[in-house]
Amino acid sequence: MDGIVVIYTPQGAAKPKELAEAVIDLALEKIKPVLAVWMGGGAEIEEARKLFFKNNIPCYSTPEEAVRTYMYMYRYKRNLELLYETPHELSIDLAPPKHHLKILIRRALNEGREVLTEDEAERFLKVYGIPTPPAGLAKNVGEALMIASKIGYPVALKIISPDIVHKTDVGGVILGVSNEEELRKAFNMILENIRRNNPDARIEGIYVQKMVRDADYELILGSKKDPIFGSVILFGAGGVGVEVFRDYALGLPPLNQVLARRMMEETRIYKLLKDGHRNKPPVNLEKLEEIMVRFSNMIVDFPEIKEIDINPLMASRNSFYAVDARIILDKEAAEKKIEPHSNLVIMPYPVKYITPYTLKDGTHVLLRPIRPEDEPLEFELIKNLSEETKRFRFFQVIKDITHEMLVRYCNIDYDREMAIIAEYTGPDGRKRNVGVGRLIMDPTRKRGEFAVVVADDFQGKGLGTKLIDMTIQIADERGLETIYGIVMPENVRMIELCKKFGFNIRYTPEEVIVELNLRGRRVPEIPETEIRARAKKRPYLKIRPPSEAKAAETETPAQTGRKIEE
Incomplete structure (x- = not known):
């Protein structure tokens, strides 16, 4: 009930x-x-x-x-x-090589073009692992015959010209070419059509593409910039009837596996894709999710893309092919120096923080921002912490680790919060989360609270030092003035570590506040002897409400000293 x-x-x-x-x-x-x-x-x-x-x-x-x-x-x-359903991890390269695609965009704009040719658009798809039919660009009939014999008949021929956007309107597309004789005729016919309908067009060649036969479903996958919401992703039923049936769903990048599936479920065609119908089998939805996430990553990486359509995206039981793609560039975004991801309303996964690191004993870990998919790893980390480590990190002994708790730790807004995990891959290939450094920024964007925890068997290897160092770097990059943490007095190792980084140590009645002013202003420190004396006297402490802790931060050194003496 x-x-x-x-x-x-x-x-x-x-x-x-x-x-x-x-x-x-x-x-x-x-x-x-x-x-x-x-x-x-x-x-x-x-x-x-x-x-x-x-x-x-x-x-x-x-x-x-x-x-x-x-x-x-x-x-x-x-x-x-x-x-907040835990997504499955997908085997996707989060940072494919993009430099040559940036050059391609600049070249197109220098030529006065805002629409990429089909072979240029296909290069984008290939870099991001979106499958396309085998194809090649032919300068003459001989090259076209060689390409067709290599990829197999039937093929489609499409004119490639920077001056022609709508190829079909000028007779620049011929489908279903099934042999050499038909290819020769089709090749020459396309050239004649262009000379007649657009004689001034520059012709780079004719695209020879393998025809995709017996596809069960035609889908559309696209994106367009909205003046309010930025880049918006569209998924739905594709083909020639896309504007007639209007069966589509909208979503905001970046997508993960769960968000991609939610978009599918909002369409009417999803039931066909999931269950099939009569002689049409269901498709591999996991593979389709992966394609949608790859597409989303491309939109995230290229604010220069104003509009893109993959229509149709041909789908069968286990295969998907982007048969036709069109990319329109945003000239203003490409020519001006804009903020990264300014085309998005949701901060994407910050790939730039992915860092391989070697610990003191030679163990290799991968430092990277946390993801929703890391919920199982986060669960194992917290579950296997010693009672003391749990108290030092959470100020209490956590017995029940709920999904709601893990959602709060793993599903974060990268714009206002950052959590760097240390991922260790064991000899058996099993991955572990062996440490987390977390930074939560205040709404003012002037202060941030940090916390660090390291798995017991990885303590003393320099991992905590590295996580604090990365947290400081991120806070400085985000323009924060101060970062602070609340530490139990018994956690002497953490206090000493913070002192090495130049943190100021201040006491409140129930905890130690460590604070680092990133703009160079300092507060008088409490002597280490005082810290150790207090640690021996104080038993396990519960954390106070944030309002009380914040009020305590305004104490003067004299007030703090009197409380220590008491």
């Missing part, structure tokens, strides 16, 4: 107000949502409704209103559950 709707209809056996009071008493004891429906009119009914409102219980005059509200609540809760 997820909720309760209590309905009252006017009758002489029970008074509206008394019954409302009884429902309120029960509702306040329960954790499930309660919605009330007090039907009818009159002063007593109105008084009962006001009583519900006073106790923060919604009250309606009809059951339909209550049920509609409940369904809104249910859908909201369900959407959050789906959003």
